[in-house]
Amino acid sequence: MSKLKLDLPTLQNWDCHNCSGCCRQHGVFITPEEKARIESQGWTAEHGIPANQPLVLKHKTGMFSAASYRLAQQPDGACVFLNEQGLCRIHARFEEAAKPLACRIYPYAFHPKSRQVTVGLRFSCPSVVRNLGTPVVQQAKNIQHIADLALKNTDRDIAAPRLTNTESPDWPDILQFVEALDQTLATRDDFTTKLLRALNWIKLVSESKFDKVRGPRLTEFLQLIRDAVAADTPASTETPPRPPAVARVQFRLLVAQYARKDTFADIEAGIRGRWKMLLTALKFARGRGVVPALLDGCVGVQFLALERPFGGLPAEADEIFTRYFRIKIQSMHFCGKAYYDIPLVEGFVSLALIFPTILWLARWRAASQDREVLGVDDVVTAITIADHHHGYSPAFGMSGFRRRVRILDQLGAVTTLCRWYAK
Ligand code: SF4
Incomplete structure (x- = not known):
């Protein structure tokens, strides 16, 4: 089989800095072959695995779904193979x-x-958020090897994402929309202004008909509406109106979905776990009193305390948000196969909502440390939390989440929320 042609991000650096965050947060699903390999590696108490500790568990999501396997976890939720030094025991004994x-x-x-595979990065890793390490383009050989392994049995003839529910241009044209969105965010303006422009641009796209506009005419048209929104979008420095109450309810419920850290123990707790989730959702819908303690270290904060201005974005946040959004767009991680098969326009609105979500989470972290101004660490931590689910949690592709995004969009609240929480 011919090698996959990779499209690597030029904006991003990364090396693992062994923080062990991923080994504590992610469930690791494995194939039957990997299960057999791990079980034959001879793990004993001498290697730090207690005799009664299972290595692999059967994972079943529903009565009629097929069982798969995942690595077991230690009592604190960390991977069974994470050692006391925060390193992987399999890696230490047998190499990567x-x-x-x-x-x-x-x-x-x-x-x-299109005919390529585009490479994105998960911003649940703090080293990715902080852009730490070797440029990704310089790691092409290793990434190619892993991509070839990961995608060896997958279909390479994948249809382009739809533009909207009614329009489905081919790959060359849909890539023009992706490129235009990326370029909207590539300018040197402040990030909030760029995002507001991109949202106005996507609104114009959603209201236009493209069935007869293709190829070079499309290029011209997209440039035209980019220029129009650049001239029309108010600067983000203007005082924003408060988002309407109904939008604030929907938005808090959306934030709660991003903030929820579902451990397998919670998921498997059945009715008890669901009841806990329902109570939390009710508190977020009400938005009064103390925010339920969903995040480690974020306790005793009043909902109301998160609605006052927090001194704007920290200086470094502009670069971080720009890179985050551009990597998501360039790697198509907001629509089509990479994002629950959602059309491009809806997927971008969904992606845009992660901006006020991150800022809400960042405010929550700052307020729980009695600070009234956001620091870059608040933003970095909030991105790692929000990105953990975006494009990965099955709930985000379901009708409930999509309806919430649609309601906020129909209320015209997405830009208001972006402006309100950027202050
Ligand atoms: S979260 Fe990132 S830096 Fe931390 S261990 Fe995982 S890959 Fe390495």
């Missing part, structure tokens, strides 16, 4: 190639882009 493929892929993500 012996680890499950899911661990070797992280934090990379491979998505179809």
